[in-house]
Every structure is written in structure tokens, then in C-alpha cells.
Amino acid sequence: MTIRMGYWDCPSCGNKKNLGPNPTCSGCGRPRGPNIPFYTDDSAPVVEDPALVAQARAGADWKCKYCNADNRAGVMDCHHCGAGPDGSVRRQEKYVALGPPPKKGVDAKIIIAIVLGVLGVLGFGIWFLFGRTTSLSVTVESAAWVKSVEVEQKELKRDAAWQDEVPANARVVGKETKGRSKKVQEGTKKVKVGRKDLGNGMFEDVYKEEPNYVTKQVDDTWVRYEVEVWEKKETLKEETTDGSEPKDPASRFKPGGDRRLGKSQNAAVFQLKGSDGKRYTFEVDVDKEGAGAVTKYQIGKSYTAKVNTLGAVLALGP
Ligand SMILES: [Zn+2]
Ligand SMILES: [Zn+2]
Numbered sequence: 001m002t003i004r005m006g007y008w009d010c011p012s013c014g015n016k017k018n019l020g021p022n023p024t025c026s027g028c029g030r031p032r033g034p035n036i037p038f039y040t041d042d043s044a045p046v047v048e049d050p051a052l053v054a055q056a057r058a059g060a061d062w063k064c065k066y067c068n069a070d071n072r073a074g075v076m077d078c079h080h081c082g083a084g085p086d087g088s089v090r091r092q093e094k095y096v097a098l099g100p101p102p103k104k105g106v107d108a109k110i111i112i113a114i115v116l117g118v119l120g121v122l123g124f125g126i127w128f129l130f131g132r133t134t135s136l137s138v139t140v141e142s143a144a145w146v147k148s149v150e151v152e153q154k155e156l157k158r159d160a161a162w163q164d165e166v167p168a169n170a171r172v173v174g175k176e177t178k179g180r181s182k183k184v185q186e187g188t189k190k191v192k193v194g195r196k197d198l199g200n201g202m203f204e205d206v207y208k209e210e211p212n213y214v215t216k217q218v219d220d221t222w223v224r225y226e227v228e229v230w231e232k233k234e235t236l237k238e239e240t241t242d243g244s245e246p247k248d249p250a251s252r253f254k255p256g257g258d259r260r261l262g263k264s265q266n267a268a269v270f271q272l273k274g275s276d277g278k279r280y281t282f283e284v285d286v287d288k289e290g291a292g293a294v295t296k297y298q299i300g301k302s303y304t305a306k307v308n309t310l311g312a313v314l315a316l317g318p
Contacts, residue, residue: 020201
């Protein structure tokens with residue numbers, strides 16, 4: 001494992017980048033205190049000298065309880081005042097995870113600004129089309145209570161896909177071997193994930209084994225298959241215009257092995273004529289609002305509609 005040189009900055013004289021293992025400042029000669037942090041980066045030299053490597057491996061420095069100077073592990077007398085390590089406190093070894101690698105080329109801040117800009121424009125667009133409303137005077141031309149239900153039919157769909165992408169419930173019709181470029185794992189690779197502050201002015205790079213993926217041209221199986229899907233076939237509908245509840249359209253449904261009921265709707269549907277001469281539709285969910293919704297707006301009467309940019313009525317009020 002790679003040992004790397006660390007540094008520390010002197011708070012007394014401001015001297016930067018004192019070599020990590022040095023216990024005194026090369027600028028003013030004062031001893032490094034136990035709270036002075038070490039730092040390093042990938043450009044710091046790799047420690048190769050066997051004596052220094054052994055020192056790095058020996059453990060964290062200890063703090064002299066009399067003068068606060070940092071001392072190397074294994075040294076029995078404080079380099080500053082000569083006291084022994086009896087009852088002294090050692091520095092902590094610390095693991096520091098590496099952040100994501102810096103993006104090359106475009107600055108991350110610029111990307112964030114672009115993303116925020118696009119989101120802002122999209123948000124405005126969605127609001128402009130769906131949310132922005134104008135008030136319009138409308139007259140109710142007709143009112144209906146509509147119940148509908150979709151009928152779906154099971155159908156056999158033919159499709160084809162690579163073997164590992166075929167749906168689980170598919171029935172295989174045919175197979176053939178074809179070339180395909182595919183990501184496959186080939187051994188592992190060492191990835192640097194962080195470094196350990198050894199507490200003595202040196203650092204150790206920390207690696208992890210990760211799967212190594214390569215794109216390869218491989219022979220794979222191309223599968224033709226049939227799969228059952230439910231497709232919408234028709235919509236059964238019952239409608240009244242006198243305020244009475246329509247029959248349940250599902251009562252006309254003839255159950256069979258390959259047919260089933262799908263989505264249903266129970267709505268009051270109002271046809272409106274706007275003061276702009278255009279016609280609009282307003283629907284109220286009766287399941288949600290109750291049967292009173294059907295007679296809430298009367299034919300021939302005028303109301304105020306909130307109409308969005310796409311011409312949909314979002315609300316109808318007095
Ligand atoms: Zn100094
Ligand atoms: Zn001391």
C-alpha cells in the first residue's frame with residue numbers, strides 16, 4: 001500500500017507545508033502541537049525511504065502532557081522538553097474518503113446552472129400550458145351523467161429480444177445465435193477510494209477491488225417470443241341527461257376467459273359555450289364529489305370558468 005507524504009501549516013509564523021513527520025516548524029522552530037491537522041493530496045510524493053515507511057507504520061504520534069509537543073511513536077523522551085510518554089494521548093488515525101473525481105472540461109457549477117435553467121424553463125412551460133388560467137364567462141348548454149367502463153381483451157403479442165431481456169411470462173417461438181456487443185465483467189481492478197491519516201504526518205492510500213467491465217463482441221441468443229397482453233377493446237357507456245343515475249355499464253359485460261373490465265369513469269359532463277364563442281367541456285368526478293355534482297350547474301345559466309392555455313376548464317364557479 002502506498003504511503004504518501006503529508007504536510008502541516010504553522011499557526012505561529014504562518015509557514016505552509018512543513019513536512020508531516022517534522023515535529024518542529026522549519027520557519028520558526030516551534031514544535032507542532034497535537035491539534036495541528038495534517039493534509040496531503042495526490043501530488044504529494046510517495047514515501048519510499050524504508051526508515052520513513054517504518055516510521056509511518058509505527059503508529060500515531062503522542063502528545064507530551066507537559067509541553068504539548070507531538071512526538072513520534074516509539075520515541076521515549078519528548079523532543080522538546082525531554083519528558084516521557086507516560087499518560088500521554090496519541091493522535092487518532094483517520095480514514096478520509098475521496099470525493100467524486102473532478103469533472104474534466106465543463107465546470108460542475110456551469111452544469112448545475114444549465115440544469116437549473118432548463119428545469120426553470122420546463123417548469124414555466126408546464127405552468128404556462130396547464131396551470132396558467134384566464135377567467136371566462138360561460139353558459140351551460142347541456143349536462144349529462146356518464147358512466148363508462150373499458151373492456152380489455154387478452155391478446156398475443158409477438159416480439160423479439162436478447163435472451164436476458166425476454167419477459168418472464170413469454171412463450172418462446174424461436175431462437176438464433178447472433179453477435180452482440182455487450183458489457184461483461186473481466187476480473188477486477190483496484191480503485192483508490194480514500195486515504196488514511198496515520199496520525200504521524202504521513203498518509204496511506206486506501207484501495208478497493210471493483211469489478212472491471214469491458215465491452216466485448218459476444219455471441220448471444222436472440223429470442224422471438226409471444227406474450228399475452230391486455231389491450232383496450234371497447235368502452236361500455238351509460239348516460240342520462242335528466243339527473244337520474246345511469247345504469248352500471250358493467251352489467252352489459254359478458255365475462256369470458258380472454259376479456260376483463262378495465263378503467264371505469266363516473267362523471268358529470270357539462271358542455272359550455274364561452275363568451276369567446278368557443279365550446280368547452282367541464283367534467284366532475286362523481287365518485288369524488290358526490291351525486292350533487294350532476295345538478296350543480298344548470299342548463300342556460302352562466303358561470304365563470306377558469307380556462308388554461310390548452311383550453312381545458314379547471315374550475316367552474318359562480
Ligand atoms: Zn512556524
Ligand atoms: Zn514535552
